[in-house]
Structure formats: structure tokens, C-alpha cells
Amino acid sequence: MESTERFHQDVLVTGGKQYSDLNDDVAKPLESFPTKKWWVCFITAVLVFAFGAMLAANMFMQGLGVLGLNQPTGWGTFIVNFVFWVGIGHAGTLISAILFLFRQKWRTAINRSAEAMTIFAVMTALLFPLIHTGRPWYAAFWLLPYPNQRELWVNFRSPLLWDVFAVSTYFTISAIFWYVGLIPDLASIRDRAKHPIRKLIYTLLSMGWTGSNKNWRHYEVAYLLFAGLSTPLVLSVHSVVSFDFAVSNLPGWHTTIFPPYFVAGAIFSGFAMVVTLLTIVREVFELKNYITIDHLEKMNKIIMATGMLVGYAYACEFFIAWYSGAEFERFAFINRAFGPYWWAYWTMAICNVIIPQIFWWRPARRNIAIMFVISLFVNIGMWFERYVITVTSLHRDFIPGNWNMYIPTWYDWGITLGSFGWFFIFFLLFCRLLPALAMSEIKGVMPSPKGGAAHVE
Amino acid sequence: MSSNAQILEGVVGFFDDPETTLEAMKKVTEANYESYDSYTPYPIHGMDDAMGLKRSPLPWITLAAGIAGVSLAFALQYWTSVVDWPVNVGGKPFNSWPAFVPVMFELTILFSGIFTLLGLLGLCRLPNTGRKVIDPSITRDRFAIMIDLPKKVRNSSCKPFEESEVTQFLQSLGAKDVRKVYEEGWF
Numbered sequence: 001m002e003s004t005e006r007f008h009q010d011v012l013v014t015g016g017k018q019y020s021d022l023n024d025d026v027a028k029p030l031e032s033f034p035t036k037k038w039w040v041c042f043i044t045a046v047l048v049f050a051f052g053a054m055l056a057a058n059m060f061m062q063g064l065g066v067l068g069l070n071q072p073t074g075w076g077t078f079i080v081n082f083v084f085w086v087g088i089g090h091a092g093t094l095i096s097a098i099l100f101l102f103r104q105k106w107r108t109a110i111n112r113s114a115e116a117m118t119i120f121a122v123m124t125a126l127l128f129p130l131i132h133t134g135r136p137w138y139a140a141f142w143l144l145p146y147p148n149q150r151e152l153w154v155n156f157r158s159p160l161l162w163d164v165f166a167v168s169t170y171f172t173i174s175a176i177f178w179y180v181g182l183i184p185d186l187a188s189i190r191d192r193a194k195h196p197i198r199k200l201i202y203t204l205l206s207m208g209w210t211g212s213n214k215n216w217r218h219y220e221v222a223y224l225l226f227a228g229l230s231t232p233l234v235l236s237v238h239s240v241v242s243f244d245f246a247v248s249n250l251p252g253w254h255t256t257i258f259p260p261y262f263v264a265g266a267i268f269s270g271f272a273m274v275v276t277l278l279t280i281v282r283e284v285f286e287l288k289n290y291i292t293i294d295h296l297e298k299m300n301k302i303i304m305a306t307g308m309l310v311g312y313a314y315a316c317e318f319f320i321a322w323y324s325g326a327e328f329e330r331f332a333f334i335n336r337a338f339g340p341y342w343w344a345y346w347t348m349a350i351c352n353v354i355i356p357q358i359f360w361w362r363p364a365r366r367n368i369a370i371m372f373v374i375s376l377f378v379n380i381g382m383w384f385e386r387y388v389i390t391v392t393s394l395h396r397d398f399i400p401g402n403w404n405m406y407i408p409t410w411y412d413w414g415i416t417l418g419s420f421g422w423f424f425i426f427f428l429l430f431c432r433l434l435p436a437l438a439m440s441e442i443k444g445v446m447p448s449p450k451g452g453a454a455h456v457e
Numbered sequence: 458m459s460s461n462a463q464i465l466e467g468v469v470g471f472f473d474d475p476e477t478t479l480e481a482m483k484k485v486t487e488a489n490y491e492s493y494d495s496y497t498p499y500p501i502h503g504m505d506d507a508m509g510l511k512r513s514p515l516p517w518i519t520l521a522a523g524i525a526g527v528s529l530a531f532a533l534q535y536w537t538s539v540v541d542w543p544v545n546v547g548g549k550p551f552n553s554w555p556a557f558v559p560v561m562f563e564l565t566i567l568f569s570g571i572f573t574l575l576g577l578l579g580l581c582r583l584p585n586t587g588r589k590v591i592d593p594s595i596t597r598d599r600f601a602i603m604i605d606l607p608k609k610v611r612n613s614s615c616k617p618f619e620e621s622e623v624t625q626f627l628q629s630l631g632a633k634d635v636r637k638v639y640e641e642g643w644f
Contacts, residue, residue, distance in 0.1 A: 019498060019598035145537065153537040157546075162559040169563040173570040180574065183583075184499070184596065191593035203643060207578070208585030211595050213508060215581040216500040221513040222577040226570065229519075233566045240559055440596075443499040449598070450474040 015289035052418010085125035091270025092118025097230035159243035251332035252393030261313035268306035272378035311353035351381025467605035470632025518576035526568025
């Protein structure tokens with residue numbers, strides 16, 4: 001048992017690193033003053049967010065009419081962005097929970113930053129339904145079930161309400177899971193802190209973690225439980241998001257394939273975003289010995305696999321539209337691919353299905369520049385997937401007299417851009433303030449100083 | 458270590474690698490002291506067995522919280538949809554339970570997760586302001602075993618804590634550095 005396990009064990013950390021090197025390398029960006037490059041990125045992110053926030057504030061004053069929304073296209077870029085960002089988040093939970101349950105040890109290198117990405121992506125996603133109400137300060141008033149003077153309850157039979165529960169639960173559980181994972185590493189940072197204020201902050205955050213085995217035994221069980229809870233949760237979240245569409249009667253939305261199709265797409269886009277971010281992070285923070293090419297290659301394989309799942313879903317939708325014999329359904333799909341939004345459809349199909357096929361070729365899977373470019377294409381393609389689903393289905397529904405074109409205004413684009421600023425503000429702060437690698441987990445998969453095998457399965 | 462309150466907590470011995478620590482822990486357990494623990498940068502497999510610890514009771518807390526969550530979610534939806542304000546939608550049943558499943562599922566997970574966190578903190582006695590870090594190297598690359606001076610002898614069949622004897626014992630197990638630990642809080 002022991003020997004076969006050692007045989008199969010990949011080299012997860014390269015460069016002959018020891019435990020203490022890991023601490024030094026991970027803590028380095030936390031303990032030095034941010035570089036010029038970081039400031040440039042951070043200030044850009046703040047400005048981009050400020051631009052979006054300004055437009056949003058103006059939109060609240062004027063009303064949602066400043067957006068491209070019309071009759072019948074009542075959902076536009078805000079819903080597209082919501083689904084896009086929630087989807088991005090799914091990769092983090094997949095890496096932290098599902099790969100943990102499958103004992104994929106390579107996840108230790110990427111899980112911390114992927115989980116951080118999850119949390120920030122869900123925070124970004126949550127902005128959109130709120131501002132889409134037009135009066136976000138009323139959102140809690142409308143969305144949560146509590147006894148109120150109107151003597152009304154929320155509609156528990158509505159997928160939109162399920163979404164409120166699904167996404168807020170997802171955010172809460174992801175944040176808890178992330179924080180629990182951080183505790184031992186925050187203690188590491190605490191123990192090497194020189195500055196009293198830094199020491200105090202990390203002391204408070206790590207809550208007095210000592211690394212005692214009487215704590216570890218509960219901790220490991222808790223970690224397993226969180227992984228077990230997050231796994232069905234992550235699958236449920238994008239399923240519920242897809243119900244927002246699938247439960248309606250609209251051709252193009254009213255399909256039973258939506259839940260698995262959305263989940264596959266979410267993992268696909270999320271992994272692409274992880275690759276985009278990590279190719280930069282490992283370069284800038286000199287973590288190449290921990291986030292190795294082997295790790296990235298594995299992620300690229302997942303991107304290719306989920307990309308083909310998504311491609312299968314695209315094909316299946318067309319087949320069923322034809323096979324069902326439903327006239328409106330057939331029209332919706334012909335209109336999707338060859339109607340006025342053909343360019344959006346083919347951008348989606350090429351970016352998501354054709355381009356990732358390059359990953360069949362091993363050198364491409366192991367080439368940073370190629371994978372970075374492909375991950376950007378996938379991000380773009382997946383944004384357009386949601387655009388295609390939302391807009392092409394809505395803009396030509398049953399009665400031709402009701403048809404209209406949806407043209408986003410610069411409010412739509414500006415606020416969309418602003419959401420990227422919001423996401424990157426948090427991600428950049430994360431890189432400077434919290435350990436970007438799960439040190440205590442990586443140590444478990446590193447060879448022991450005595451030369452034996454790693455100790456955590 | 459602080460100079461004013463010198464209350465002995467125990468004796469700690471440091472090791473350089475997990476294998477030696479694990480072997481040493483087996484001997485510490487055999488020696489049958491009242492209270493002892495290991496301190497490591499990451500969880501070491503087999504340490505629970507070596508220390509004779511049972512499985513953590515945490516899953517029971519999670520299970521109870523999950524049951525509470527699912528019950529509460531159903532009760533809330535049933536009461537609002539059937540009792541407090543029934544709305545007749547096309548003659549469909551008020552108790553349309555399949556539509557309640559997503560919220561029931563989400564609240565199961567939400568309650569389980571929150572109470573798993575609280576249970577973890579409770580079982581680990583965190584936040585733990587009464588114990589300062591024994592040594593900063595423990596969260597980096599060193600492994601320690603500490604034999605505690607019991608505050609109150611609960612089990613008289615255990616081997617009594619004798620400082621010099623414990624120090625020697627840890628040294629005989631291969632500890633590189635053996636020190637006394639005094640009680641000291643965060644502040």
C-alpha cells in the first residue's frame with residue numbers, strides 16, 4: 001500500500017524546497033511593501049470600479065431606462081454578468097471540495113487562490129441582481145422572508161427566490177470554508193511577524209491556533225465535512241441559477257438540460273479564470289515551484305473536458321429543438337445561430353468549443369503563453385454564452401409584433417467593466433494580505449525532511 | 458518567557474521530522490501521562506491513533522444542524538404558504554412541497570456549515586487567548602510534543618508529572634530541544 005502510493009505520487013513541489021522555504025516564499029509578498037506594478041494594477045482597478053459605480057449611481061437617479069433593456073428584452077447584461085460571475089466562482093469550490101474528496105493532491109497548490117477567487121466572484125455576482133432591482137436599498141425588503149407590515153411573504157415557488165437562498169448560502173459556506181482553511185496559515189504568518197500591529201492582526205485572525213493535534217483532529221474532520229457540504233452545494237447553485245431560465249416557458253430557456261449544462265459551463269469558465277489569474281500570480285509572486293506546469297496542465301485538461309461537455313450541450317439543444325417538433329423551439333435555435341445575433345453565437349461556439357481543442361496537443365497544455373490566451377478566449381466565450389442564452393431567447397419570443405433588438409448602452413458596458421474593477425480590487429488585496437498558498441496543506445504533500453513519503457493523503 | 462507569572466504548564470520537546478515525532482508520541486502514550494499533545498505544522502496521519510484519540514464528534518453537530526435546517530426550511534415554507542397567507546394559484550395545492558425543495562436544501566447546507574464552524578471552534582477551544590505560541594517554528598517546520606502538568610489530577614492511575622523525569626524522558630525519545638513552558642496569554 002505504502003509503496004504503491006509512493007510510486008504514484010507526483011512531484012508536487014519542485015526546486016528542492018523545504019518546509020521553511022515554503023513559509024518564506026508565501027510570506028514574502030505579505031511582508032514587503034507593494035511593488036510599483038501592484039500599485040499600477042490596484043489603482044487601475046479602483047478607477048475602473050469607480051467609473052462603474054459612478055454610472056450605477058447615475059442609473060439609480062435616472063432609472064433603469066438608461067440601460068438597453070426594452071420590451072421584450074427585460075434581462076440584459078446585468079443578468080449575463082450575474083450568471084458569468086457566479087459561474088466563475090464554481091471552479092474554486094470544485095478545486096477545494098470536489099478534488100479534495102477525490103484525493104487529488106495537486107489541488108493544494110491552487111485551492112487557496114481559487115477559493116479566494118470564488119468568494120470575490122460571488123461578491124461581484126451579487127451586485128448585479130441588487131442593482132438590477134433599480135432600488136438596491138429595497139432589495140433586502142423584497143427578497144428576504146421576514147414578518148413585515150405588508151403582511152406578505154416572498155414567493156417560495158419562484159426560482160428567483162431559490163436563487164436568493166442558493167447564492168447567499170454559497171457565499172456564506174465558501175467564506176467559512178476558506179477561512180477555516182486559512183487559520184493554520186494565518187498562524188504561520190503570525191509567528192513570523194515582526195511588526196507589533198501585523199502581529200496583533202494575524203493573532204486575532206488566527207484565533208490562537210497552536211497546531212496541537214487535539215485541534216488538528218477536529219480540524220481535519222471539519223475540513224472533510226465542509227468539502228462534503230460544498231460539493232452538492234456547488235452543483236445546486238448553478239442548477240438553481242439555470243432554473244431562473246429553465247422554469248419559464250420561453251423557447252430557448254425551457255429545457256431540462258440546463259442544470260448540468262450550466263454547471264459544466266460554470267466549471268469551464270471558472271477554470272479558465274483560475275488559469276488566467278494563476279499564470280500571473282505564479283510569475284509575479286515567484287511561486288513557480290509550487291504552482292508548477294504540471295498543475296496548470298491538469299487544469300488545462302479540465303478546461304478541455306468541460307469545454308467539450310459544453311459543446312455537447314450546444315449540439316444537444318439543437319438536436320432536441322429539431323427532434324421535439326416544437327415550432328417555436330426550432331425557430332429560437334435557428335434564430336440563435338443565424339439570426340441577428342449570429343456573431344454572438346459563433347463567438348461563443350468558437351471560443352468555447354473550437355479553441356480549447358488546441359489542448360489535445362501536449363506542448364500547448366504546458367505553454368504559459370498559449371494557455372493564458374486560451375483562458376482569455378474561454379472567458380470571453382462564456383460571457384457570450386450567457387449573452388446568447390439571455391438575449392437571443394428573449395428578443396424574439398412568440399409573437400413577431402413583440403420582437404425587438406437589444407442594444408446595450410454604455411451604462412451596460414461601463415457597469416460591466418466596473419465589476420471587473422471590483423473583483424480585481426479584492427483579488428489584489430488578497431495577494432498582499434493573506435497567504436496565497438495553503439501552506440499547511442502543501443507541507444502535507446511535500447516529502448518529509450527525513451526523506452520519507454508525504455504524510456497526508 | 459514572561460518573568461512575572463511563572464506557572465509551569467508543562468515540558469515540551471522538539472523534533473525535526475514527522476516520523477520521529479510519531480514514534481515518540483507512541484511511547485509517550487504508552488507511558489500513560491495524564492495530559493499530552495503534539496504540535497505540528499500540518500496534521501500528521503496516524504497521530505490520532507498514536508495518541509489514543511477517538512474520532513472527533515463534530516459530524517454529529519453537523520448532522521443535528523442539518524436536520525434543524527431542513528426542518529426549519531420546510532416549516533417556514535409550509536406555514537407561510539399554507540397557514541399564514543395561502544394563495545390559490547390555478548387551483549394548485551398550497552403545500553406544493555416539490556417547489557420547497559431548493560430552499561430546504563440550501564438551508565440544510567447553510568445550517569450545517571455554520572454549526573460545523575461553531576462546533577469546530579468550540580471543540581478546539583478557539584479563540585484561545587490563554588495560550589501564547591509555544592514556539593514560532595511550530596507553524597513553520599518543527600514538530601513538538603508537550604507533556605502537560607495537570608491542573609488537577611483527575612485520573613490517579615496515570616503516571617504523575619515529574620518535571621525532571623519528563624525532561625529526561627523526552628530527551629530519551631530523541632527530542633532535540635527540551636524546554637519548560639510557562640502559562641502565558643496573548644496580552
